[in-house]
Amino acid sequence: MRKIMVANPKGGCGKSTLSVHIASWFARHDEIVYLGDLDRQQSSRHWLEARPENLATIKHWDISADEFKLPPKHCNVAILDTPAGLHGKRLKEVLNEVDKVVVPVSSSRFDMLATREFFEELAATKAVRKERVDIGVVGMRVDVRTHAYAQLLEFLKEFDLPVVTCIAQSQRYLQAADTGVTIFDNDLNSTAVDIQWRPLLNWLVSRH
Ligand SMILES: Nc1ncnc2c1ncn2[C@@H]1O[C@H](COP(=O)(O)OP(=O)(O)OP(=O)(O)O)[C@@H](O)[C@H]1O
Numbered sequence: 001m002r003k004i005m006v007a008n009p010k011g012g013c014g015k016s017t018l019s020v021h022i023a024s025w026f027a028r029h030d031e032i033v034y035l036g037d038l039d040r041q042q043s044s045r046h047w048l049e050a051r052p053e054n055l056a057t058i059k060h061w062d063i064s065a066d067e068f069k070l071p072p073k074h075c076n077v078a079i080l081d082t083p084a085g086l087h088g089k090r091l092k093e094v095l096n097e098v099d100k101v102v103v104p105v106s107s108s109r110f111d112m113l114a115t116r117e118f119f120e121e122l123a124a125t126k127a128v129r130k131e132r133v134d135i136g137v138v139g140m141r142v143d144v145r146t147h148a149y150a151q152l153l154e155f156l157k158e159f160d161l162p163v164v165t166c167i168a169q170s171q172r173y174l175q176a177a178d179t180g181v182t183i184f185d186n187d188l189n190s191t192a193v194d195i196q197w198r199p200l201l202n203w204l205v206s207r208h
């Protein structure tokens, strides 16, 4: 079972957007996908409720904020969306259970500063030090042609972490949040998928 966590303690940086898109991409490739949410607000569950039934199935991973419980054994891909503010003991517990951590970061200076502590905390965690878990950064709402992208790269140099890809700002992600339909449900092979998403998807399936 692949276990992927999407995390960044900064609110609104794109964790849920990434989580539901990763879930739907695997589901479109006939994997048995469970999507969970450590957020008490259960935004992923609400998103799943809005999802039309005729689309590729994504199951709800029933996980509470207090207890970590893996999805059923027949699950191939487990994706865990996490709330803003996740850190400390709780973060460590979850890091012990997953293989990959995707960290969405915007190129806003404030967001980068807010993410600094999180990267420092990650780096100090045993699972990361022992290389049991891979960390990949995704520039969210970042256009690679801009100065903002250069700034993001400069910021990340300090942590020696890969920027796996950048996802540009687009209305389509706002629509996905409202309708339960992702860009992969509409078109699995668009140019945007190839250029922006493919590196992340390849990284997610790459072996540790
Ligand atoms: N690439 C993008 N282009 C346009 N809008 C985006 C993009 N990524 C995210 N958004 C929008 O930004 C808002 C915040 O994104 P999202 O809910 O995914 O963040 P989050 O990190 O899960 O927030 P929270 O910390 O509150 O859980 C949403 O309205 C989402 O649709």
Ligand SMILES: [Mg+2]
Pocket: 015, 016, 017, 043, 081, 082, 083
């Ligand atoms: Mg969220």
